[in-house]
Amino acid sequence: MKLACVVQRYGGEVVGGSESHCRSIAERLAARHDVTVLTSCATDYLSWKNTYAPGATQVGAVRVMRFPVHRPRNPHEFAELNNIIASGRATPEEEAAWFQENGPQVPALLEHLKANGADYDLVLFWTYRYYPSYFGVPLVRDRAVLVPTAEEDPVIWLRALNDFFTLPRGFVFLTPEEAELVQSRVSTPLPPSCVIGSGVDAHLPGSDGHQDSRSKRAGRVPGGPFVLYLGRVDPNKGCEILLQYFQEFVHREGPRVQLVLAGPVFMPIPSHPAIVSLGFVDEQTRAALLDSARALLVPSRYESLCIALLEGWNHSVPALVNARCRVLKGQVLRSNGGLFYSNATEFITALRELLDEPDVARQIGRQGLEYVDQHYRWPTVMNTLETFLEELRRPTTNAG
Amino acid sequence: MESHPRIDVSRVMADIRRRANEELRERAFDRGNTPEFSDAELFDAVERILRNAVDDADRKVLLLGEIIAGNKELTLQPSARLTSHRPVVGPIIVFVKRKLLQPLTQWLYEYSMDNFRRQAHINQILFAAVQALAIETARLRSELETARAGGGPRGSGAA
Numbered sequence: 161m162k163l164a165c166v167v168q169r170y171g172g173e174v175v176g177g178s179e180s181h182c183r184s185i186a187e188r189l190a191a192r193h194d195v196t197v198l199t200s201c202a203t204d205y206l207s208w209k210n211t212y213a214p215g216a217t218q219v220g221a222v223r224v225m226r227f228p229v230h231r232p233r234n235p236h237e238f239a240e241l242n243n244i245i246a247s248g249r250a251t252p253e254e255e256a257a258w259f260q261e262n263g264p265q266v267p268a269l270l271e272h273l274k275a276n277g278a279d280y281d282l283v284l285f286w287t288y289r290y291y292p293s294y295f296g297v298p299l300v301r302d303r304a305v306l307v308p309t310a311e312e313d314p315v316i317w318l319r320a321l322n323d324f325f326t327l328p329r330g331f332v333f334l335t336p337e338e339a340e341l342v343q344s345r346v347s348t349p350l351p352p353s354c355v356i357g358s359g360v361d362a363h364l365p366g367s368d369g370h371q372d373s374r375s376k377r378a379g380r381v382p383g384g385p386f387v388l389y390l391g392r393v394d395p396n397k398g399c400e401i402l403l404q405y406f407q408e409f410v411h412r413e414g415p416r417v418q419l420v421l422a423g424p425v426f427m428p429i430p431s432h433p434a435i436v437s438l439g440f441v442d443e444q445t446r447a448a449l450l451d452s453a454r455a456l457l458v459p460s461r462y463e464s465l466c467i468a469l470l471e472g473w474n475h476s477v478p479a480l481v482n483a484r485c486r487v488l489k490g491q492v493l494r495s496n497g498g499l500f501y502s503n504a505t506e507f508i509t510a511l512r513e514l515l516d517e518p519d520v521a522r523q524i525g526r527q528g529l530e531y532v533d534q535h536y537r538w539p540t541v542m543n544t545l546e547t548f549l550e551e552l553r554r555p556t557t558n559a560g
Numbered sequence: 561m562e563s564h565p566r567i568d569v570s571r572v573m574a575d576i577r578r579r580a581n582e583e584l585r586e587r588a589f590d591r592g593n594t595p596e597f598s599d600a601e602l603f604d605a606v607e608r609i610l611r612n613a614v615d616d617a618d619r620k621v622l623l624l625g626e627i628i629a630g631n632k633e634l635t636l637q638p639s640a641r642l643t644s645h646r647p648v649v650g651p652i653i654v655f656v657k658r659k660l661l662q663p664l665t666q667w668l669y670e671y672s673m674d675n676f677r678r679q680a681h682i683n684q685i686l687f688a689a690v691q692a693l694a695i696e697t698a699r700l701r702s703e704l705e706t707a708r709a710g711g712g713p714r715g716s717g718a719a
Contacts, residue, residue: 236662239673246677247636312618496569499576502611509580513572520572523564 161553162194164283166273168264168290170199170224171212177467178287178309181334181358185284188359188542190221196280197224198272200264200292207232208264227269237261246314255320259294266292273299281553284332288324289315297327304328305552310338311462312486321345330552332356332545334465337486354548357465359538363447363474380438381448386418387511388453388477390446390468393437394426398459398482403430405507406457410434412508417515419457422449450475455514455521456498463487470536473497473528478521480510497528581607613692614685622687623694636680 167182174183182197189195197219201210214228241258244250250258269292277283277300285293288308297304306328310316325346331353333339343350393399399421406419407430421429421437422445429437441449450456456472458481466488472479479498481488483506492498499514501507514521534540581604589597597603628634644650644657662669 236658239670243673243676247680249635493570496567499569499573503580503584505580505584506576509576509583510573513576520567523567524569524572526564527567527569 161281161549162196162279163189163549164196164198164277164280165189165286166198166269166283166292166296167286168200168292169202169205170197170226171203171219173203176205177465178307180467181307181309182284182286184359185542185545186222187220188538189546192546195222197222198269198292199224199226200266200269201226201228202264206235214268225272227266227272229263230265230267231263233261233263245318248314248317250318252320255318258315258318259289259291259320262289263291270295270299277303282329282549285328288321294324297324301327302329305330305332305549307332307334308338308342309334309464310342311464312341313462316341316345322347325350330354330548332548334358335487335490337490338464341486352548352552354544356541356545356548357536358467358470359541360467360470360474360532360536362533362537380441380445381452382418382420382436384418385416385454385515386420386436386452387455387457387480388449388472389419389421389423389457389459390449390471391423392426393421393423393429396462398461399427402457402459403435405459405501405504406435407432408504409508409511413512417454417511420449420453422446446471447475450477453477455480455511458482458488460488461485466491469498470532473525473532476522476525476529478514478524479528480507480514495528495531497524497531499524609692609696610689613689617685617688620688620691622684622691624687624690625684636676636683 165182165186167179169176169179170183174180186195186197200208201212201214202208203211208229209232210229212226214226216223216225218224238261241250241254241261244254245258273283273296280300280303282303282305283296283300284305284307285297286307286309287293288297288306288310293306297306304327306325308325308331322345325342326348328351330351331339331342333342333353333355334357336355339350339353339355389399389402391397403419410432415434417434419435421435422441424440425437429435438445450472453472453475454477456469456477456479458466458469458472458479460466461482461484463485464487466481469479469481469488469491473495479492481492481498481500483489483500483502489500492500499510501510514524582600584607585597585600585603588594588603597606644653646653
């Protein structure tokens with residue numbers, strides 16, 4: 161198949177959930193198909209400043225075409241539009257303006273789709289909320305496959321999406337909850353879809369070097385018992401509430417466990433003897449932390465798929481997740497790989513359970529690993545995706 | 561390889577929720593000055609009503625919100641549009657506001673916006689709770705009237 165993958169940013173330096181997902185999928189599809197990635201020249205998702213040179217280039221097995229960002233994001237205008245969107249009372253013009261300003265504004269990419277879209281068998285779009293997908297899908301709707309990466313945030317309730325979600329030829333979802341959320345936004349049945357999640361490479365204990373030497377080398381893994389948060393330390397990821405609940409736990413239970421935060425910090429961290437913030441950690445430290453953690457805490461309210469959760473289960477670590485996030489709660493219930501909470505008392509009781517009952521906690525972690533083995537290994541993910549794409553292409557080929 | 565009995569997380573969670581609720585009830589009773597919560601069944605019923613109301617509050621179209629939607633006095637207007645009513649110098653004033661005043665007051669703007677957003681969210685949850693209570697009241701009133709009229713209670717048979 162000749163496939164195009166449209167995504168807002170692409171490259172080795174680009175860090176981001178949907179961008180990493182796109183890259184992992186594109187690289188694997190390129191082993192058997194002719195894959196071109198269509199993207200912007202930006203690496204920074206806040207300003208969308210052009211960083212890469214425009215034009216075609218090769219990144220591994222993937223051909224990448226980069227298009228210049230016509231205008232960087234105006235932060236004031238965008239903040240104002242965000243507030244209007246959050247109020248739930250945006251007009252159709254304000255909604256359209258939000259998608260424009262959210263960017264990255266790459267009109268040349270849209271021109272490319274208009275002129276050459278029919279050359280591709282299918283065009284896969286990552287993340288509905290960005291300009292390339294929102295304005296690109298309607299141009300090639302007969303061959304557009306949307307990977308929406310939708311979360312239950314205010315944007316999903318925009319009225320403009322009632323029609324938008326009926327346009328693609330197919331959908332690729334990360335979880336059943338995401339599929340349900342997008343279905344709830346349209347009055348007709350969705351086009352064909354599949355749920356693939358994302359792949360995780362099997363973790364072999366000791367594969368990153370002996371744990372003790374790793375820990376010593378890194379010098380960042382606490383000696384005593386600890387629970388772990390992995391990822392950006394940000395109020396939008398639920399970290400403010402997590403810190404509050406954890407301090408309440410220590411207040412009631414005493415300092416029986418530390419909370420280790422491993423990820424770049426975007427908020428003040430209280431000075432507390434039981435809270436350790438490591439900042440960004442490399443892959444080896446991350447693995448060492450996961451090998452020793454008593455539980456992985458996932459406090460985010462908005463997720464379409466949580467890679468950190470899968471990583472935790474890959475190391476047989478039981479999870480404690482925010483029940484207000486349907487995706488996380490759904491994942492935990494399907495896998496039997498964790499517990500969940502919807503208030504401070506439940507958080508404290510559930511964490512106490514995981515610490516007081518190590519056999520139960522270990523078994524819950526093992527069940528998480530079994531779930532990852534069954535559903536989230538790359539061969540399984542790619543087999544589901546490629547079968548779906550082949551099926552989706554067939555009627556077009558017949559009709560053409 | 562050693563095999564371990566499978567654990568059903570929903571059963572573990574049911575037990576955790578029961579214990580968490582009991583702890584919450586004790587605190588609400590002892591320190592909340594709410595003697596009604598000495599009755600565990602009553603507390604469970606109240607907790608269930610409020611939890612159901614709050615769950616999915618973001619997804620619900622709420623009657624109270626719709627009723628007051630047209631009333632500008634009751635509508636949060638968090639966005640601060642930079643405008644001027646002056647016909648000639650207006651664009652210059654807007655330019656100065658945008659380039660000078662806005663950056664200077666950005667911290668205050670962001671602080672206020674954050675709180676406006678939280679307030680809007682709290683409002684949404686409170687509207688959902690009020691709606692759930694209104695439904696309960698209407699249902700009980702209907703059952704009471706039916707009972708007064710001599711018939712048995714009708715409706716869902718809700719506890």
